[in-house]
Every structure is written in structure tokens, then in C-alpha cells.
Amino acid sequence: MTTAPQVRPTPASLIAHLASFGERRALVTADGTVSYAELARRVEEVAATYAGGRRLVLLTPGNDVDSVVEYVAALAAEQVVLVSSPAAAPGLEQAYAPDVVAGPQGREWRSDESRHALHPDLALLLSTSGSTGSPKLVRLARDGVLANAAAIAETLGIRDTDLVATTLPLHYCYGLSVLHSHLLRGAGLLLTELSVVDECFWDLVREHGVTTIPGVPHTFELLERASFADRDVPSVRALTQAGGRMAPERVRGVAELGQRRGFDLFVMYGATEATARMSVLPPDLALAAPESIGRPLTGTTFELAPVEGLDGLQPGVGELVFHGPNVMMGYAGSPAELAAGRTVDALRTGDLARRRPDGLWEVVGRTSRIAKVCGLRIDLDRVERTLALAGTVAAVADAGDRVVVGVVDGARPVDAEAVRRDAADAAGLAPTGVEVVVLPDLPRLANAKVDHRALAALATVTGTTTSAPDVRREATADDVTALLARLLGRPEATPDDSFVALGGDSLSYVEVSLRLEELLGHLPAGWPTMTATALAASTDERRPGRPRRGVAVETNVALRALAIVTIVGSHANLFTLLGGAHVLLAIVGFNLGRFQLGDRSRTERTRAVLRGLARVVVPSVLVIGAVAAVSRDITWKQAALLTAFTEWSWSEPRWSYWFIEALTLAVLVLAAILAVPAVDRASRRHPFTTPVVLTLVLLPTRYDLVGMPGDHVHRAHGVLWLLTLGWAMSQARTTRHRLVVSGLVLALVPGFFSVGGLDRHVYLTLGLLALTWVPQVRLPALVAPVVGVVAASSLWIYLLHWRVYPWFEVDFPLLATLLSLAVGVAAAVVVRRGGAALAGVRRRVGNR
Template identity: 60%
Template sequence: MTLLHGAPTERPRVLSRGVRLVEHLRGFGTALALVGPDGVRLTYAQLAERVEQEAATYAGARRLVLLGGRADLPGVVAYLGALAADQVVLVAGEATLDGLAAAYDPDVVVGASGRRDVRSEPAHELHPDLALLLSTSGSTGSPKLVRLSAESLVANAAAIVEALGIRPTDVAALTLPLHYCYGLSVLHAHLMAGAALLLTEHSVVDDGLWREVREHGVTTIPGVPHTFELLERSGFADRDVPSLRYLTQAGGRMAPDRVRRFAELGERKGFDLVVMYGQTEATARIAVLPPDRTIGAPGAIGLPVPGGSLSVRPLPDDEAAVEPGVGELVYAGPNVMLGYAEHPDDLALGRTVEALATGDLGRLRPDGLWEVVGRRGRVAKVLGLRIDLDRAERLLAASGLVAVVADGGDRLVLGVVDQAGRVDRARVLALAGGVLGLPPTALALVVVAELPRLASGKVDAGALVVMSGPAVESVEPAYAGVSVDDVAGLYSAALGRRAGPADTFVSLGGDSLSYVEVSLGLERLLGHLPVEWPTATVASLAADHHVPERRWGRLVEANVVLRAFAIVSIVGSHANLFTLLGGAHLLLAVAGFNLARFQLTAAARTERVRHLLRSAMRIAVPSIVVIATVSLWTDGIGLRQAMLVNGITTRNWSEPGWYYWFVEAAVYLVLLVAALAAVPAFDRLERRHPFWLPFALATAALVTRYGIVGVPGDNLHRAHVVFWLFALGWATARASRRSHRVLLSVMALATVPGFFDEGARDAYVAAGLLALIWVPALRLPTPVVRVLGLVAAASLWIYLLHWQVYPHLEHQVPWLATVLSLAVGVAAWWLVERTSKRMGTWFGNP
């Protein structure tokens, strides 16, 4: 489909595209194609057979396939097989599969655990030209995707083969992940040329890689700038690699001094260094620096790849270039992407981009080579001065200081590695200040053993700024130096599971118990709470360095306050301290809100169902244990209550038989949503209409709220009667527009009044719903936030146990009855939480 003996002159029919890929591979016969990490060797004929077999498993309609880009034999076969079957393939890292699945609802998911066919028919319209989707971030799983056509893949692979002179006798060591466009282009180009690839698990610092290089006669080693830094440190200059023809470098700008050193080393040892420039949006490569010109022009990106062209677009007046002749580089060629995708609906689009505005600042040198001098947007404003960060790095390097420069807001952050020896901080700051014309107070120095890097090998500038600490001394120390380990440690402690940089609260199985602890902990760490924190990765939260102004108190999510307030109102009303009924009904709306934020944010349908069932279990199991224990000494509490079936086996309210109605209702409602989510059609509908579906369910549930459909007896405490409140909370979590919130407010104000017998109860629940709809967070005194967090997190245990505490004191000391009921519930929650984590179990709140 994509790897042919030459660029196509005309787009083939769907079937022939798949056949042509297999035929292309088969055409190289017994030539070596792949060597796996375990030493297994596949000829092109054998690879063609496996790809053909894999393609045959995609019978029926053309679908969206989300594939973990594993650089091993099964991973390569899975990728080529999906392409040969004319599927649209979204290649991602294993750690980002869940997030991309949630964003794009793929029809097939292929990961390390195997393949899962979500559905046999496509959920989205797929444009016939669309073949491949890659994240713009390469390794972080950004939901913004690059849409690539089959023709773009073919054109760029052919251009790389020609520019590099790849031979059928070449063997490339694939040390890069396939979800990174550079790694994928290495695979494409070498398979197009009939060359071989060594799929290795070793890094360039491992002796195991060099044993494989010698054993298999590797001729090509690709790398990003960090790869070459590792090569220098690991003594590559002293290695004997007689088979090596050339090293290729892409994935970001490498320091000219290092480029020259490797080029000169290659001259002495008989290999070339090929510097390349590219972007995912151009399918991979845009320009190649001819090896014979590298030593004389180590800072250039070279010449456009065959079939492509570069030009300079003048910058607007407010972005006037600091150097003459500089503008934005614009690339045109057959390998330019179709356009971006930010939503599943975008997969139906055709070409929306003709020429690629790279975002890089560059110019055509007098020697005819192209040069990148900076990046649009890599301009800081410090003390009123505009500073080009790329140019600042070049000036520092020319003065003997190798540093990464990042925008720290009102200062520049300099990252310096100390492995070569102790760094004299005062001297470095004085030198940098003199070169850049800035006082030391406008500079921050971070000295590290290793620069923080993204998975692609590029320096993580955001993390570097975080490491530099707060910009002003008045900021509380808790906000300084937040690391990935800090956030991961918080998640691990709260969720009882090991957390890594690519994990999210949702992917780790977080729900309404842990979110209270985690949200308050994050606010303390970061100084604020990002709106989308449940689906943000640990790494991105750690790099969120927007240090707030110093303010009193702490910010806490409104639903945490509502949950704490509701359980206090339940206990205080029962203990005769005051009368404010309706708290349990408000808790059901909060439960629906949290279910939508956590359980229904999971990626695949089966994972959603599993999360929902676990959530129901976390309510049901501790409830059954507590109620069964209480039944041993309480008349009126028996098997019906312990088995959570009282509400469906009795009609009229009676005490204490109906004490636990809220628990029953919460369990049934979560199970109902789990049953609905298990239906593929419902799952697709919910993903396409995340607000309107729960709103429609809330509207439909009014037939039970108003008694149009139902059974005689109690009409306030049964799951099917209160489902409308639960669905309103669900819809609130999905409300993305002001019009949505207005509509929900109207519904709440129209349907809550009259549900209860008391006007105050109606007003309380309606006011709580309006707060849930309109108030995202509140700033409260820090001691108050701590107490609210404990009470909200322990709300289920408070509800279950307060029936056994307050009756002993409600007539004598109602305030003490209330406080003790809350304290006993918090203590039980704390004990069970700590014990269950140690035992590998975890129970929580709705």
C-alpha cells in the first residue's frame, strides 16, 4: 500500500493498494528484511506472507486502528498488515493508547496485550485518502493528530531512499520507537529499498547493541541529538564498527560543534554523518545536508529532499526578525500532510494544507544551503526586551558556555550539565548576563547531571523551568521545584498503584474516593488545580509551572465542598442539631457528576464497563459488610438490607429498614450505567453526544419522578425514581457551553420543586444543583479545606456508621452526637483505606 518501487502516478483502488504492498515485499524474495530482538530473521518473502495473513484479518469495512508502535517483529507486522488491509492506522506509544482511545474511539486497538476489535463497522467517517495518523507531539500522545495520505508516505520514503542512497545491502539499526515519525520513516525507507532492519531493544550505550551491530553488519544508525550526546559519553570514537556507512541525525537541532566533531570522526573512520531536518507534518524529512558539506556548514539543514522545495515567508511587523533575511520556512512537496485532526469528525476531511508553514525561522545561506535559526514563539520578553532563545543559545555557545535557554516568564532559565566538572554558578551567570545584556536577577541557573528530556530525546523546557523554582521569593516554597516524582508519589499514595510520567488519574483507575485526596494534594503542590487534571499526565502536571500570585487559603473543587456539606447536613439533621434534609439526594447528583468525570472517561468500552463495575463494588462491598454486622444487634435490619435489596422488596418507608436506601440507589444506578455502557450502540452514542445523551436520560427519567411510571409506595428513595437527579449530575460534568448550563439550571428549577414535601428541602437540593452547575471551585481558608477534604473523602463511611453513633447522644448533646458521628466515619475510612492499600484492595465512595 505505501512501500512501492517508486512513487505512484495515480492513486490505486483500495484493494490493489493492499495487494501492491504485499507484492512489493514479496518482490525482494529471500533478501533479509527484519532481524528481531531475539535474533529471529525474516526474509522479505516471509515478511510478505505474515503481512498478508495479518491483512486478511481485517475483513469488511475500512476502520480506524489504534496501534501501539512497538519496534519488534509482531509490532512491525501488525502495522504493515493494517496498512496492507487499507485501514486507517493511528500509531501511538503504549503509554498513550488510553488517552488517544478516549479522544478518537478507534474501531480496533492493537497493544502489547494483543488485538481488540471494538466493532466491525467504523464509528467515524474516514476519508479515502487518509492512511496514517501520528501525534504532533511524537511521544506524548497529543490528541492533535497529523493526517497523512498513502501517497505522502510513498513520496517521502522514496525521497529518503534517493537522498541517502540507501542500498539493498544496507542494514539499519532501528533504535527509535515506531510512534515517532523519525523511527517510522527509517522503517518505510529501508523496506522501500529492499534493505534490512535490526529491531533492537538496546540503547547506544549498551554493549549488547554493538554486539548486534557487528553480528548483523549494521551499516546505518539513526539518532536524535541526545543519541549523539550518549555516543560521545560512551566512547563511540574508540569503537571499531567496520560495517558502518553512515549515521543519520534528525529530531531537533544538534549543536554545530558536535556535528563537526562527528563529521570529522567519520572522515577518519570511514563513515558519513547525514544531518536531516523534518517534521511529522511533512511525513518525516524535509531537508538533508550533503555529507561532503557537513564540516564546512555544521549549522545548516541542507537542501530540500527530492520533489520538495523551501521558501521564506516574511514575518509580520510585530515579529520582526532579529537577523536579516530571516522568515518562516515554508515547505511544499508531495509529502506534506493532508492537515490536522483534533476531533474524530476531522477524519472525514480531505486535504486542507497545500504548503507547510513549519513554524521555524530560517534563511537561504549564500552557499545555497538552508539554515534554521530559531522558532516562532521561542521569543521571551524579559525586562521589556525581546530575546530570541535560539539565538541566545548560539551566542552563549560561541562564548564557551553550552546551555539550554528556556522562557521563565520574567527571566531566562539556563540549563547547564555538570558532568564535565563543577559549575561555577557565579561565573556562569556573569558570563551569560554579559553576553545577553541582562542583569543576574533576570537569569535563573539550573545545574543538572542530565537535562530533562521528552521521550523523543528533545529537551523538556517546561520541566527545566519547573526545576528552576519560583520566580519571586514571596511564593510559598511548596510550589517550587515540583517534579514528576512528586506528582507520581501523590498518585501512588492515593491510588495504591505505581504511577509513571505517562499515567493519568483516570488511567490509574481513580474515582470519587481518591479524587478528593488527589485534587487537594495537586492544588497544594501546583498552587492551583488545572481544569482537566483527571485526564492530564503526571509529566504534564509536573511541568505546569504557572505559579499563582500569593493568596489566602486554598482552592477546592465545588463538588468536594458539596459532598462534605451534604454528609454533614445528613448527620446534623439526624442528630437533631438542625433540620436540613435533602443531603442524600444531592449526593446522588454529585455521584453522577463524578461518574462522568472518571469512570466514563476511560478509553475503550470494555474498560469503561470494568471501571463502572469496580465503582459499584467499592460502594457495595463495604456497605454489605457494615450492614450485615449491624444486623446482628439491630431489630429491623436483616438480610434484605444486607443484600441491598430492601428498596425492591418493600414498598413503604419504615425505620430502620430504609436507613440504607442511599447506598442501594447508588449501587443500582452505577450498575445501570454499566449495563448501558456495555451496549456498543449506546457507547458510540455517548461518545458522540456526551452532553445530550445524559440530558435526554434525565428528561426521560421524569416519568418516574412524576409517578407516570412506577410502583405504589415510597417515591422518594428508590433508584428508578431518583435517577433523574443522578443523570442531571452526569450531564453537568459534560456541560461544555454556557447554553448547556442554562438548560440544566432551568431543568433543575423546574423539576426539583414539589418532589419533596418540604419547601426547604426542595430549595436545598435545587441550590446544590445550581452550585454544581455553575461553581467549579471555591477558595477557602486552608484549615477549612483540610477538614472538608477529610469529611468528603470519608462520606460513605460516615453515612454507613453514623446510624450507630448519634442515637446515643442526640437528645442530650446533639452537637457532640454530630461531631462523633463524623469522627467515627473519618477514622473508619482512614483505617480501611490504609489497610486495603496494603492488602492490594481498594474500596471507595460513589
């Protein structure tokens, strides 16, 4: 057995451990591989920067090389690391005042010397399961972390030739445990943010020879949707499951598939309070005992503690108590408790369990899952299992005076009355003591477990309805997840996903932002990168009863609507106000910086940029191609977006679609620049400085000094600086950043246009300054939806207005403008609804 070291490891010993694996692959990304020798070198460099004493480090890691290096280096330097999700970080930062804050955006020193008294054994702090920023933390000792990693590595048989996919976030204790156990054995980790439903994920699995895929129960649901059973991935030798109970039927099904395909399924049981995992069900027993949690890890034990009042319900069942070196030191609720020593020797799990005759352990419920209805004690987990045996997969919650049963209306219709009767029989209640709620999906916590509290909150006053109530309630993580899944066409979305993580872009951004504003009652700053769970939790920040004047609309949305209206109005001779198209180009760069150029690998960034661009190019080529087929003035050159390469002088109407062409080529050039490894690395380490520097580098094109023929203000090379400047605006986090950007606006806009007069320059200047300084504007409640619809339809308005306004511009310019806007909005609605209908057909076909 691999045992934990008996003395506290020093920075040198941890670094030497990594270096001992030499040139073996340690971290694999879509951009390349980092060997253990290189990892050790980088860890040593970063650890040296922590010299001067122990500090409290708040780390929000991504699944990327820099995050792993920062985390391991902090441990090597004997810092105390508080690992957090991005959503929970602000609350933890406020509660614990860390000395150092680190994450994908870099590291910020808050104090030269530690402001905290830190116990010498303390190494790691993790949020308790399911929390979203609660100050309650689990205190983990260094030796306990190592002991648990060693026991897991031995039980799973991790080899130094293995490569595990990081299908779980590193801020989740299970994901962090995967990192620990594999680095301990010199195995490799494939770092990716991709989901198992992404085809690109499976490309990486095949390309790099991934051997292990870890997951929570929801991951295995996604694997089924992704047709894992039909995929040719011969390198995969193990699937590991933890993070909640998986249905025995699914365990058995995956185990049977493993027997046919040659991989093992390890079902595990654990908790943050036990560092990660407590027991493992050996693969050879998964078919015979799929409902079991297996046996405790080597060097650990289980015992049962009596539970008052339970004997009459389930003889031989008690509360599961865990003993082992990986039991937490205790909880912390404030900075003062970080100095405390061990206050916990055994972990009372809160799970009801029994030991089977074959020596395996089985969890049968929760101590907190005993409801009292009509004077009767009801084991809610037992009701769930009884319903499952009858063929109904449901979640059961305690609503105080009755039991609430949540059932998903998916592949088949739900007979709510039959479910009510079955649940009542299982609970020993009259049918009036059970309420059945039929839902599109069960509410889930951030860790993908069922949110029983949210389910109980769906209960109605009378307890007699059989569908989700219509009463107004606070939005839950499930509500937000369902909204994102529907609007972005991502049915696999989970509460841990954000708009950006689900592939949201500038075209979907407008509708999603307005619908979220409607659902939540407000729109938090930075919402695109917030998880659904964090967005739902943000409703607590509102002040009920406080009057709200109008609806908050993000400035870039309002500017997009204003720009397209001024473009159409100017073309239709209603008024003359030029410059709107160039404002839109800056907004394109702004949204690229927010959505496509986030914390992704270089390859994933490129794919995200190209996917977003395709959503503009494909409909544009189709529309312009259709026009070319019936028009003498528009040719294949315009449809192919090649006007700038074939016609050097401006002529209308052949240059009508210059905006689409310039946008397309400029984005492609920017994507090519970012594909350069050095630029990609610079943009990660210096997310604001990089686009500023690129803007300055592009000054020769801004001033038309590159010697290219034609009107540079309507060509890609001449407007590329607007994209990079917009990107810089999206990364301007401080007043100093905004002043820098504003200085560039005031220096670069004047004199840019040779035609159009002062108003054109003022329009562009004011638009860019508003984008920089004003995050939101409040519009009247009746106006905001109109602005949103126009902004969301701006592409289709631009493409189609050329075919509408010429018919009326001479005599009826207002009608020409309004009809152009209406036709574009109608086309956008038809396309969106058609896409949604097609996605629904695909989902239904996929479920059959």
C-alpha cells in the same frame, strides 16, 4: 529519482512489492531472520483479516516482527492506522473510539463495521511532536508517506544490502520513517528494544552486520557514553540524525570520526507534519557547515515568510515554510475531522531560518522562542548559541518576567554568576532579568528534546536563586527519569524509558514503587511499563485537596513483607504460621511475568530472566559459602545450591536454604521451557493462556507423581507450578481470567502440604487470592515505609536470619525475630549504598 506511484496502491501491489525482494532479509531479530518472501506471506494473511471495509486501527507497535506485520498489513488492506505510544494510547482510544485496537498483546475488534467516516486519501495518523495523549493528530496521505520514503531512500542512498538498527521506537515518526524507507528499497531492519549503551546491542551489530544507526541528539550523547569511537564495527557505513537540533560541535566531532572510520553522518531536519523529514545535510558538508540543516529533499522546496517585528533583530531571517508532496493533509482534533480532505498545502514550521550564501539552510530559532522581558524582544535560541560559544551548554526558557537559564552540573562546577552575566549580556538585559538554575540534567520531553516549559516552571518567585528551587511542584518527566536512573543504576535513562525497559526486576521493584508513590502522590495501575513521561502526566489524574487515607502499597509488596515476617517469626518460635515461603514463590512468578517476560525477543527474555536470577544467586552463594566456611552443618553442597541432588531426605540445618535452591532451579527450568521457540511464540500470542496451560501440564509434579525422591513441597519440581500460576496472575486482565486463576488456586492448594495443618493451606490460599484480586492495599503512613523496607530486604533477611535467631529463640523469641529482621535490613542497606557508590565512581571515571 524514485518517485511515488501516481495511483493509490492496492493490497496486492504492496504485497507484491515486498515479495519482489524474494529471500533477501527483511526483519532480523535475536531469534532469527524473516525474508521478504516470508514477510509478504504473513502480511497477506493478516491483511485478509481486515476484509470488509476501511476501519480506524489504533496500533501501539513494539520493535518486533508481529508489530511490523500488523502495521504493514493494515496499510495493505487500506485501513487508517493511528500509531501511538503505549503511554498515549488510552487517551487516544477514549478520544477516537477506534474500530480495532492492536499491539504486542494482540488485536481486539471493537466494531465489525467502521464507526467513522474516513477520507479516501487518509492512511496514517500520528501524534504531534512531544504530545503524550493529546487528541491532536497529524493526518497523512498515502501518497505523501510513499513520496517521503522514496525521497529519503534516494538521498541517503539506501541499498537492498543495508541493515538498519531500530534504535528508535516505531510509534515515533522518525522510527516509522526508517521502516518505510528501508522496506521501500528492500533493505533489512534489525528489530531490537536494546539501547546503544547495551553491550548486547553491539553484539547484534557485529553479528548481523548492521550498516546504519539512526538516532536523535540524545542517542549521540549515549553513543559517546558507550565509547562508540573505540568500537570495532566495520559494517557501519552511515549514522543518521534527526529529531531536533544537535550541537554543531557534536556534529563536527561525529563527522570527523566518520572520516577516520569510514562512515557517513547524515544530519536531517523534519517534523511529523511533513510525514518525517524535509531536508538533509550531505555528509561531505557536515564539517564545513555543522550548524546547517542542509538542502530540501528532491521534489520539495523551502521559502521564508516574514515575521512581524523580527527585521530589527535578525535581517534576512523569516519563518521557514515547506512545500512538498509529504506535507500533511491537516490536523485532526476529533473523529469527525477524519473525513476532511486536504486543508494544508504548505507547512509553516514555526522555525526561524535563513538561507546561507552557499545555498544551505540554517535554523536560527523558533517563532515561539521570542520572549519579551522588560519591553525587550529576546531571541532565546540566540542566547543559547552565544552561551555555547562561550563554553556553556545551556537551555534558555521564557519565564514571563525574566529569562531562565538551565545549566547541567556535570563534569565541572558551574559558576552561576558568570553564566548569569553572560546570558544577560547576550540578551541585552540587566542581570536581575536572568535566573540561572543548576540541575543534574535538563528536563526533556518524551522525544528527548529539552522541555522548555518544564525549565521555565523551575523559576522562583524572586528570580535570584542559582539552584533548583525547594518549593513543592508537580513532578516532571525529568524528575521521574532521574529517580529511575538513580535507583536502577541506569544514568542513560530517558523520559521514553520505563521501569521494565530499564531492566527493573522484583528486587528493585519495591524501593522504586515506594519512591514513585512519594514523588507522584499515587501509583498508577500498570506503572512498571509506563514511560517516565506518562508517569509524570498521570499526576494530572489526582484530585488536589482530596483527603487521602494512608499510603497505597501494591499487594505483592505487602505480601512479601508479611511472608518474610511470618517465616522469621515461625523459625524464632514467636508464633507458628507456615506457608510464607510458598507465597514468595508465587510472587517470584508474578514478578517474572510483569518484568522479565514482557514484549522482548526470546533471547532478550532469557537474558532478562538470568540477570534477575543472578541478583538472587550471587549474594546467596556468597553468604551460604561464608557460612559453610565456619560451620560444620552447612557444606559446599548448600553453597552450590545442590542439596536436592545429593541429600534425598529432609534434615536441618542442611535444608535451611531450600527456598533459594528451589527458586533458582525452578526459574532455570522455566527459562529453558520459554527458550523453546514454540512456547515463546505461544506466550506472546496467548500471554494468559500459556502460563495456565503450563500450570496444568505441571500437575504431575504438584501431586508428586514424577517419582523423584525427597520432599516435593521443598524441591524445584514440586513448586514450579507456583511460579507458573504466579505468572498467570500477572497476566489476568479480566474478571474471567481472575476467576480461572482463582479456580486453580482453590483446586491445587488444598492437600499440597502434608505437614502444617489447615492454617498453612489457608495462608497460601488467601495470599494467592489477594495477589489475584487486590492490586493495592492502603496502609497507615507510618507503617507503609516499614513494610517497604522489609519487603525490599526480604532476600537478605532470609539469608541471615538463620545466623541470628538461634541465639535468642528459647528465651526471647520476640527479640530473636526483631533482631533477625534488623540485621537483614541493615545488610540490604549496606549493599544498596555500596552498589550506588560504586556506580557513582564508575560514572565519574567514565566522564574523565
